Amino acid sequence: MRGAMTRTSKTLYDKIWDAHLVNEQDGEAILYIDLHLIHEVTTPQAFAGLRVAGRKVRRPDRTLAVADHNIPTEGQALGVDAVADEEARLQLKTLARNVADNGIEFFPMGDIRNGIVHVVGPEQGRTQPGMTIVCGDSHTSTHGAFGALAHGIGTSEVEHVLATQTLRQKKAKNMLVRVDGQLGPGVTGKDIALAVIGEIGTAGGTGYVIEFAGEAVQALSMEGRMTLCNLTIEGGAKAGLIAPDDKTFAYIQGKPSAPKGAAWDMALSHWKTFFTDEDAVFDRTVVIDGSALVPMVTWGTSPEDVIPVTGNVPDPESFATPDKRAAAHRALDYMGLTAGQPISAAKIDRVFIGSCTNSRIEDMRAAAAVVQEAFLHGRLVAPHVKAMVVPGSGLVKEQAEEEGLDAIFKAAGFDWREPGCSMCLAMNPDKLQPQERCASTSNRNFEGRQGRAGRTHLVSPAMAAAAAIAGHLVDVRTFLEETA
Amino acid sequence: MRAFTRLDGRAAPLELANIDTDQIIPKQFLKTVEREGLAKGLFYDFRFDGEGAEIKDFVLNKPEFKNASVLIAGDNFGCGSSREHAPWALMDFGIMCVISTSFADIFNNNCFNNGLLPVVVKPEELSVLMEEAKGGNHMVSVDLETQTVVSPSGQVIRFDIDPVRKEKMLKGLDAIGETLMHGGDIDVYESKRALSQPWLGA
Numbered sequence A: 001m002r003g004a005m006t007r008t009s010k011t012l013y014d015k016i017w018d019a020h021l022v023n024e025q026d027g028e029a030i031l032y033i034d035l036h037l038i039h040e041v042t043t044p045q046a047f048a049g050l051r052v053a054g055r056k057v058r059r060p061d062r063t064l065a066v067a068d069h070n071i072p073t074e075g076q077a078l079g080v081d082a083v084a085d086e087e088a089r090l091q092l093k094t095l096a097r098n099v100a101d102n103g104i105e106f107f108p109m110g111d112i113r114n115g116i117v118h119v120v121g122p123e124q125g126r127t128q129p130g131m132t133i134v135c136g137d138s139h140t141s142t143h144g145a146f147g148a149l150a151h152g153i154g155t156s157e158v159e160h161v162l163a164t165q166t167l168r169q170k171k172a173k174n175m176l177v178r179v180d181g182q183l184g185p186g187v188t189g190k191d192i193a194l195a196v197i198g199e200i201g202t203a204g205g206t207g208y209v210i211e212f213a214g215e216a217v218q219a220l221s222m223e224g225r226m227t228l229c230n231l232t233i234e235g236g237a238k239a240g241l242i243a244p245d246d247k248t249f250a251y252i253q254g255k256p257s258a259p260k261g262a263a264w265d266m267a268l269s270h271w272k273t274f275f276t277d278e279d280a281v282f283d284r285t286v287v288i289d290g291s292a293l294v295p296m297v298t299w300g301t302s303p304e305d306v307i308p309v310t311g312n313v314p315d316p317e318s319f320a321t322p323d324k325r326a327a328a329h330r331a332l333d334y335m336g337l338t339a340g341q342p343i344s345a346a347k348i349d350r351v352f353i354g355s356c357t358n359s360r361i362e363d364m365r366a367a368a369a370v371v372q373e374a375f376l377h378g379r380l381v382a383p384h385v386k387a388m389v390v391p392g393s394g395l396v397k398e399q400a401e402e403e404g405l406d407a408i409f410k411a412a413g414f415d416w417r418e419p420g421c422s423m424c425l426a427m428n429p430d431k432l433q434p435q436e437r438c439a440s441t442s443n444r445n446f447e448g449r450q451g452r453a454g455r456t457h458l459v460s461p462a463m464a465a466a467a468a469i470a471g472h473l474v475d476v477r478t479f480l481e482e483t484a
Numbered sequence B: 001m002r003a004f005t006r007l008d009g010r011a012a013p014l015e016l017a018n019i020d021t022d023q024i025i026p027k028q029f030l031k032t033v034e035r036e037g038l039a040k041g042l043f044y045d046f047r048f049d050g051e052g053a054e055i056k057d058f059v060l061n062k063p064e065f066k067n068a069s070v071l072i073a074g075d076n077f078g079c080g081s082s083r084e085h086a087p088w089a090l091m092d093f094g095i096m097c098v099i100s101t102s103f104a105d106i107f108n109n110n111c112f113n114n115g116l117l118p119v120v121v122k123p124e125e126l127s128v129l130m131e132e133a134k135g136g137n138h139m140v141s142v143d144l145e146t147q148t149v150v151s152p153s154g155q156v157i158r159f160d161i162d163p164v165r166k167e168k169m170l171k172g173l174d175a176i177g178e179t180l181m182h183g184g185d186i187d188v189y190e191s192k193r194a195l196s197q198p199w200l201g202a
């Protein structure tokens, strides 16, 4: 049994938890929150609740607001008044008013620092090791890549954090996912994440905080680590964590909100205390051979419905329980696929490169590298495919343009857009038409997620770029050898 | 928050695993700045076709389930997005209790913060409830005090629930008000932290 009186070794999660305990009663803790990220969709009712109760925001300085979920990905410079959707416009204006009333820093649409909340936090240096970070968005788990305990919350909890800068929590269990070995070419953080979800299932992480470790995880860049932690929520876990190391510190150093001078040295020595003790005990351990992984793709309507790109669509009757069999039958029907067919035979109509999972500069570079190589072989986006690239923030967009990545995408026939969540959840005008099939770098292949009756296959940025050019799902490692 | 003590009502069977919050309430209904009026969007793509016409064989469109107050659903209910619009929509429709073998974490928290009771039962108990609800009698009773569900045929199923959450749910306590009673502890924590981690501000 964990938690015995004699046990002093702690996991990374235990350490962050202990460092934020304000109070604990009957197994329920009041946990201090270091950073609260907010956006337009999940906050209006929380601010309204505060107003009704006559409460104030306790720490506006520990709160940061962006507009990302329902903003259009073109014409952002025209401002909120030009947003065509009336309800979206009202929601954006409500956020602007709420942050102004409460003195919260806000990057509005069109500000170069604006973008998807989980891209902006790290990019600004707001996200730091050992912190507790929450946001009314499930992919807050992204920030775990810095060794911060970060997770999504509902609107009632947003209101609770605004009013008290704390959250009432029960402690989760510890799970270790160790990915050994070196990843092969064309295999990315996204593929690790999908393979893990395939292994444990979308409910496999329920009740756990997962720490990712092992050679393959350490070798990932910060971007790759963010992709991996981003998808932890799709495995049902409360949060994902990776212990901070020199790569983490180097990423933060010099960012606008990073500590400077003497404060930097002080922060650094604090951050270095956040790691799992050698003899700490995990409640569950999963070991994955990273060297055996191949690029992954989803076939169904749950992120656990995942297979290697070289694989075939499974038979729904092969699932264990009646509700899972029913869900698999429904998924194949919805996706327009047949049991046993090679997944690479699925012809696609759309490609979406973006979302908080894969819209950072490295994702842009990975996709552009595939596009450029294909271009040198005389290949462009397949004529029947509409492909779009949506950088995660204004700063990612600017950096990509400085590197000439936009020119590569545009020359090959991709649409280069302005930042936002875009077709990850299709609250803005970017959406799939019914039955359209999309290779997407986002995180959810749920029914209707990218547009009513739209069909989503989750893949890495390089795989999405390759699919755009091949016109069907394809193994990025070999697609250029196929005849055009 | 609404208190939940006991509920007698119709239970609608929805035998699908991994029902996510995008299915419970699709994104086009998230542009509201209100909590009310979300029933119209509940399970929208299950209830209505592309033209907005009712899909007759979806369980909540059947006459006997139009006023269901309990939902019996497959494993991992409420996974996906953190949107609290999911419990708001369920409650606005009249569903005050969901029974499943497991709930996704954020959805589960959101339910407790609104007074919607998530009941976790064992797989064999879920099958019993699911099968019975598909039959002629759909009435169940859920009692939070005694932690029991009585199935349409009268089988009594006991469920576990965290005692702290149970207490709050029974009384309908306001979580923020409760936490603010510990305001002194938060002040102390913040002043200590201002010394040890000054770069985070005071």
Ligand code: SF4
Residues within 6 Å of the ligand: A068, A069, A116, A117, A118, A137, A139, A355, A356, A357, A420, A421, A422, A424, A425, A442, A443
């Ligand atoms: S990109 Fe998608 S998953 Fe990420 S915050 Fe936006 S809507 Fe959520």
